[in-house]
Amino acid sequence: MRFHYRCSDCGREFHTEGLMYQCPECSKENDGRTFPKGNLIVELEEDVLRAAREKEHVTPDDFYPYPSADEDSFPIGVTPLMRPRRLEEKLGLGNLSLKLDSQLISGSFKDRASYEVALQAKALGEKKIVLASTGNAGAAASAVGAAMGLDIILFVPASAPVNKLLQSVLYGAHVVPVKGSYDDAFALSIEYTKLHGGINRNTAYNPMTIEGKKSISIELFEQMGRNVPDAVYVPVGDGCIIAGVAKGFSDLKKAGLIDRIPHLIACQSTASDAITRAIDNDDYSIISATTRADSISVDLPANGRMAASYVKSSNGWAVTVTDEEILESQLTLTRYAGVLAEPAAAASYAALEKDRDHLVAELGKDAKVVVLITGSGFKDMKAFDGRATIPEAIENSIDEIKKLSF
Numbered sequence: 561m562r563f564h565y566r567c568s569d570c571g572r573e574f575h576t577e578g579l580m581y582q583c584p585e586c587s588k589e590n591d592g593r594t595f596p597k598g599n600l601i602v603e604l605e606e607d608v609l610r611a612a613r614e615k616e617h618v619t620p621d622d623f624y625p626y627p628s629a630d631e632d633s634f635p636i637g638v639t640p641l642m643r644p645r646r647l648e649e650k651l652g653l654g655n656l657s658l659k660l661d662s663q664l665i666s667g668s669f670k671d672r673a674s675y676e677v678a679l680q681a682k683a684l685g686e687k688k689i690v691l692a693s694t695g696n697a698g699a700a701a702s703a704v705g706a707a708m709g710l711d712i713i714l715f716v717p718a719s720a721p722v723n724k725l726l727q728s729v730l731y732g733a734h735v736v737p738v739k740g741s742y743d744d745a746f747a748l749s750i751e752y753t754k755l756h757g758g759i760n761r762n763t764a765y766n767p768m769t770i771e772g773k774k775s776i777s778i779e780l781f782e783q784m785g786r787n788v789p790d791a792v793y794v795p796v797g798d799g800c801i802i803a804g805v806a807k808g809f810s811d812l813k814k815a816g817l818i819d820r821i822p823h824l825i826a827c828q829s830t831a832s833d834a835i836t837r838a839i840d841n842d843d844y845s846i847i848s849a850t851t852r853a854d855s856i857s858v859d860l861p862a863n864g865r866m867a868a869s870y871v872k873s874s875n876g877w878a879v880t881v882t883d884e885e886i887l888e889s890q891l892t893l894t895r896y897a898g899v900l901a902e903p904a905a906a907a908s909y910a911a912l913e914k915d916r917d918h919l920v921a922e923l924g925k926d927a928k929v930v931v932l933i934t935g936s937g938f939k940d941m942k943a944f945d946g947r948a949t950i951p952e953a954i955e956n957s958i959d960e961i962k963k964l965s966f
Contacts, residue, residue, distance in 0.1 A: 562608050563625045565600040565767065568866045574600070577625075579684060581765050595834075595844040595864035600767040601807070609815040617782060620775035623811050625768065626679040634707040636675050636775060639663050641783045641930075644897040647909075651916050654926035657789070658909075659780065660933050662901060666727065667936035668855075669773065669801060670700035676772030677761045678704045687711055688758030692745035694854045695724025696935055701761055702731035713752060715745040721854060721940045743860050763800040764863030773804025774811065780930065781812055788812070789822050790927040791876075791919065793908040795934055796826040797856030799835050799867025805932075806870035822930075823923070824876035826867065827911035829883055832857045836878035838868040852883045852943070855904035855935060877918075879911035886910045887947065890937065900937035908932050 565574040567583035574580060586598030602625050612622040620636065621627045642658045661669040674689075674697065681689055690713045691701055698714040705712040712733035716725060717740060728735050738745040746762055753760040763769050781788055788809060794802040802824055812818045828836050829851035837843040844864065849857045861867065871878065881889075886903050889910035893899045901909070908931045912919070919927065937943070954960040 561605055563602050563604050566603050568599050568601050568869070569597045573603075579680075579759065580767070581760065592860065593846065595838065595861055597865065599764050599863055599866050601866070602767050602771050604811060604814070609811070612815045613817060618778060618817070620778045623774065623778055623808070624676060624679065625771050626676060626683045628679055634665065634671075634675055634678070634704050636664065636672055637779050638783065639779070641780070642897070642899070644899070646896040647892075650896060651913065652925060653916070653920075653929060655928045657928075657930045658897065658899060658933050659776065659930055660899065661776065662899070662905060662933050662936040664700075666696075666700045666703040667939055668696040668700060669776070669932070669934035670697040671704065672775050673697065673763065673769035673772035673800070673804070674700040674704045674761065676768045677701070677759065677766060678708050678710055680766075680768045681710055681759050682708065684759070686759045688713065688756075689761050690715075690749050690753045690756075690758045691761040692716070692742060692749040693720075694742050694857065695720045695727075695939065696855050697761070697763060698733065698735070699724050699727040699731070699939075702728040702733035705733065706731045711758075713749075713758065715749040715752070717742050717745055721942065723939050723941065727939075741859060742857070746862070762862065763798050764803070764866070769800055770804045770807055770863070773801055774808030776932070777805050777808025777812065781818065784928070786817070788818050788820070789930040790923050791823040791825060791929050793825045793827050793879075793912050793915075793929070793931045795853075795856050795904050795907045795932065796828050796835050796867065796878075797832065797858040797904070798861045799863035801932070801934065802826055803863050803867045803870050806874060821874045824871050824874040825911065825915065826871050826876070826878040827908045828878065828880050829853050829856060829886060829907060830880045831883055833880050834858065834861050835864050835867055836880050838864055839871050839878045851886075853886055853903035853907055854940070855902065856907060879915045881907060881910040881914055885914065887943065889913065890943065891947065893933075894937075899933060901933050902935040902937050902940045903943050905933045905935040905937075908934070
């Protein structure tokens with residue numbers, strides 16, 4: 561066996577490599593009024609960790625529960641680690657990097673989770689993957705499904721950005737818009753799986769989503785000279801991305817390849833701050849999320865308990881920013897770094913800018929800081945409406961050129 565499961569709440573262990581979603585006991589307590597319980601953590605067996613420890617260089621496949629037999633069929637990473645010199649100067653920081661997961665195949669970090677769930681489906685002989693999404697996870701699953709010959713059934717809020725929904729349609733997914741929220745689509749997708757079968761890819765509900773997302777930490781370890789950053793700023797909605805980042809570093813530590821976990825900073829909109837409340841106040845109640853950053857707009861975080869626990873154990877913290885600050889950070893990233901990020905992806909930079917003085921007080925201005933850019937701005941160009949305009953056309957004449965003042 562390469563792995564077994566452990567409940568993140570009660571600690572029960574389940575020694576199987578078969579399909580499991582949640583702890584059968586803890587999940588009974590879920591009533592929709594507080595963060596779900598019973599999410600599972602995948603524990604790699606010691607011989608897997610030992611094999612990684614003995615390699616000169618590691619890849620995510622060394623830590624995947626279901627390794628790939630043909631990683632070229634849908635390449636995941638390595639995404640660029642960019643040094644934005646002008647942003648360093650603007651913020652007075654000496655060691656800032658942007659991890660550009662916006663350059664993955666479907667344009668977002670969610671390719672990582674979808675790929676590992678696709679490998680799970682292949683290993684278990686399943687042809688159908690079912691999920692709910694506000695857009696990015698659906699597009700990622702649809703892209704992987706197209707490349708690997710899997711059927712994708714995607715439930716989405718009807719209000720999701722049209723660019724993201726069209727992506728999934730073009731990849732050939734069965735798209736089911738729902739007149740309701742992401743949480744409504746999530747619930748319907750689980751009912752569909754119970755009725756019609758297939759593997760449910762829903763974030764955190766399927767523990768392989770976290771296992772796929774941890775690949776970013778394995779990449780960072782190698783990109784940073786087999787070392788880790790001091791702090792990582794992560795956009796947070798349901799808590800699955802930051803849990804994946806934490807799990808990757810945790811596996812590296814268990815393998816004896818690193819001796820510390822970076823400080824993990826949860827970056828949220830003030831209009832969708834449920835996990836921040838859990839981190840700061842141990843408040844696990846649901847909220848009404850209204851943020852413009854749709855990818856991190858979540859009322860009931862599917863992985864909120866695990867995410868809050870990981871942030872606390874890393875000696876990390878949470879930062880909230882307004883939607884206005886997020887949208888302004890989109891423009892800052894484009895104009896100072898040439899990076900076009902969707903609103904949710906810009907939330908991590910917005911949080912860093914707001915948190916700069918606190919970060920320096922805690923870790924110093926030369927701390928190694930990584931900001932995750934999790935999705936491309938091309939996915940939601942409507943976010944720039946009213947903030948960027950195309951200039952009017954000039955006449956085709958030299959006289960018009962003479963009038964230009966730039």
